[in-house]
Amino acid sequence: MRNREGLQPLQNSLSGLPQWVSERILHQVSQLTNYVPVIGIMGKTGVGKSSLCNALFADKVSPVSDVTACTRDPLCFRLQVGEHAMTIVDLPGVGESGARDIEYAALYRKQLPRLDLILWLIKADDRALAVDEHFYHQVIGEAYRHKVLFVISQSDKVEPACGGEKLSTEQKQNIGRKICLLHELFQPVNPVCAVSIRLQWGLRVMTERMIRCLPREASSPVAVQLSAPLRTDAVNKKARDDFGETVGSVLDTVSSMPLIPAPVRTIIQAVRDIVVSVARAVWNFFF
Structure with a gap:
């Protein structure tokens, strides 16, 4: 109506x-x-992909692909708000083993053309980034770099971690250094974001950048999926x-x-x- x-x-x-x-x-x-956006989300095990999705979106993700299939296949999740839907593709993180990464490279090359955006999560305290860097430059490549938004997750765990209810000045300074490091290593098209789901920190900035990174036809269908506090005036x-x-x-x-x-x-x-x-x-x- x-x-x-x-x-x-x-x-x-x-x-x-x-x-x-x-x-x-x-x-x-x-x-x-009626456009149905497709967002890929990737990162190593324990990086917090599910937590981020649940923090961003109003609807809880529900699997639409066979979860009993090979775990090296991407899992697809459908979100629905009213008449609008979107799909999240859970892509496996790289760096488990050389053999797996060869498989993942083929998988990514197959998935990349259909994705509107990739949220690439990297833990704030993860220092082993050589494999990610190689994968980004060799597999993602020039053709799809514009689709990647790097997100530093679990920012509350960056040193000096204290388990408090807000980030310390020292932590924010170290997060800033981490952002600079990722820009140096990856030379991304889009600005690197940093979030903490536990502290609900950085989510609005990240969401606004995500909307700006999406193709024009995808931004409205994604915006309607966001949880109410993240549907800011800017979004x-x-x-x-x-x-x-x-x-x-x-x-x-x-x-x-x-x-x-x-x-x-x-x-x-x-x-x-x-x-x-x-x-x-x-x-x-x-x-």
Whole structure:
């Protein structure tokens, strides 16, 4: 029902176009609102992947792949909020053994094209990063570096660990050094984040960076999955703007189709900015 309420203003903004053109545009917009993002999450055993997912998302993850299958296969988990869904792919961490890493390299190369983003978790006190570094440069490579967001997990365990209810000044300084080290080793496209699930520290910053790293069509469906405290104004604004831009891209695609007559193409180009503004305005009806 809310989707129909959102589509009506968009339809009105397209009223100057032939019906078959506006229907094509509205159909593609509807497909955008039903996009199912796929986020990969990786890290060594005990890095806290499950804890992070449970802290980030409103819905608890439920497996959709056969958990009795080979443990070296990725496990897929589905999250659902209302009509919107997303998938988390639990990718095995590297560094168990040379033979396993060869298998994992093939597995990753198969999975990378379908992933919208990879959350690569590294424990704050993990100093054995040579294998991760090699894997990142040789397997992820230039083609998919933009999909990786490094997350330093369990930041409360960084030295000097005290088990308190907030990070000490010394711990924050050491986390800063860890972030600098990861930037030096990996030269990532996206800024490195640091979080502590136990202390609920760093999650908002990490979430806002995650939304910025996602492809435009994925940010709104992921934003709606987030737990309420993490759906900040910055998250919602980025998702809203992305939705407007994806709707604008739909108009660009339709306008460039060979069968579109020149006068109709002129109308599409003339109303594009208006349609994008309307899409932003009705975002709440879809998400």
